[in-house]
Amino acid sequence: MTKTSPAKTNSGRFFEDYNVSDVLRHAVPRTVSGGERALYHALYPARHALYSSDEFARRSGLPKSPIDDLAAFHLVFGKTVPDVSLNAVANLGYAEGRWLLPVYEGDTLRAESEVIGIKQNSNGKTGVVWVRTRGVNQRDETVLEYVRWVMLRKSDLDAPAPSPVIPELNKVLSVDQLVIPQGLDFSNYDFSQAGETHRWGDYAVGEKIDHVDGVTIEEAEHMLATRLWQNTAKVHFDTTARPDGSRLIYGGHVISMARALSFNGLANAQMIVGLNGGAHANPCTSGMTVRAWSEVLDKAETSAPGVGAIRLRLVATAGGEPFSIKGEDGKYLPHVLLDLDYWALMPL
Template sequence: MVKTNPGWFFEDYTLGQVINHAVPRTVGPGERALYHALYPARHALYSSDQFARASGLPQSPLDDLAAFHVVFGKTVPDVSLNAVANLGYAEGRWLKPVYPGDTLRSTSEVIGLKQNSNCKTGVVWVRTRGLNQNDETVISFVRWVMVRKRDVDAPAPETVVPDLKPALAPADLTIPDGLDFSDYDLTLAGEPHRMADYEIGEQIDHVDGVTIEEAEHMMATRLWQNTAKVHFDATNREDGKRLIYGGHVISMARTLSFNGLANAQMIAGLNGGAHANPCFAGDTVRAWSEVLDKAQTVAPGVGAIRLRLVATRGGAPFVLKGEDGKYLPHVLLDLDYWALMPV
């Protein structure tokens, strides 16, 4: 009897299938320390219990993207172990902060299937939820991946492409209980810019860059218990290179955005995202942002700002696609998200 897990292939998925992922994980200060060691993370709300309490929270939460990575990592053995590529994200919502001591687990529902014309791969859409020890959903998101088929002659399922929102409305965002930026300390946060200081259409070059090292990206991916073969085993790619986990690029870009968006404290929604080109060790990641929208929230002193975050490996900032409408080769990530910021 075979006891090892070769991962799921495209023909193993069925529409409406619910997958409860192993293994629950209790997060603590160690995740925060490693996250801040791997990325230049400096947002005050995730660095200081005192700053968080002054903002109405009981203590400093785990970084939003650290919580995302933990939840995402649990899905990999069942969703993307045999993936060719992680294609995109939609309808991401951070519903409750994750605090040290919380235990997270993940569950996913298959909401779409489409076999590719080459009959060798197919696209699987899943809606994933991360739950805490109280069975409360702390994060929810849709992602779609291109997955290999085990048997190219296996019959194709009926094509179902889910109807997803192009963007979350401000009313779709959940504001953490008690969050209050009325007495927000701009000096401690690191920059003087409130939401009113940003204009829709404004573009910000975040200036700094970080060269990704092989050991660091593999350590980060292991931290999230992400077992996808392409991140570790160079024989899984024809070019013999390990592919950088896309979430590593997301976190790097988000933390680089501190320089210019230090007060975009909490991620509240993920409207969409694309890993435009693969990233490899030795690439130097830079980032720029564009302000897409702004909105008030019901929480005192708290506004919502919609941002496009673009990660590149060089090239001119603010240039995203060529005349053919395709991403330029230096663009690594195109992410559309909502963040909470003092008004």
């Protein structure tokens, strides 16, 4: 006689499975190795000196070169996917992101999220969930935190709509909310090793920079990236999860590609310390050639020696004219893939 037992597999959470104030403690902790840096630089044309050279990092006041800020973000983000976005229709946006401590080889990171908002869509089939996520190291120190919101499917269409709770989020982080890594000092910054001579004072608010270069997105690189970050969202792997039968390229892959392309013109925008907001404007699929441009939104001095903060808008596109982003209707143009607003640190 065949015995049956309760299902042991995890089909993921659906919209009706979330409640405001839920705390999600994500599996599985991950110890960072030197391979993280090597793979990140293999996947993207990443060349920022602070993340490439221990000697450059030590000259800048750090004990050694940390892993790229976005690599740390992807690592923490990937932990959250099984609990937050396994059944997501789309990852909609980000806010209030702060990098609080550099992440070094040997650190072990884990993640936890709190549900801070929820709202069912008018179609009754999907809803939006807001979570605040923290990445924590082996010393229980928070290394980064951010808010993101995702659109999720409902499994039970008859499940009652919850009372909507929409969190109030800061549109922009102020400079005093940014955390400068302890010891960071750009007083003896080596511009020749960094690759460009442009410093904080050379950029003007309102200036736009076309980063010129482009990279064609390949399935193999995307699949390696999502597996590296243990991102298990079905739309990135299973071609039956999308009506058109294509794999959706992980939005973080587009972010890192655009950030790496921005080296040409912003080689000295070294550390990302704040994420004000971001939107994945249109889906990215294999075969698209990604290009990027940036706009300087703000600048501020910091208390760290030789260190200035620069607020940048980073836009990734698949075609179209540089610096075009929205139509007369206020909606993103079809070629715009990413619109990201962030703070970086740059030598004065």
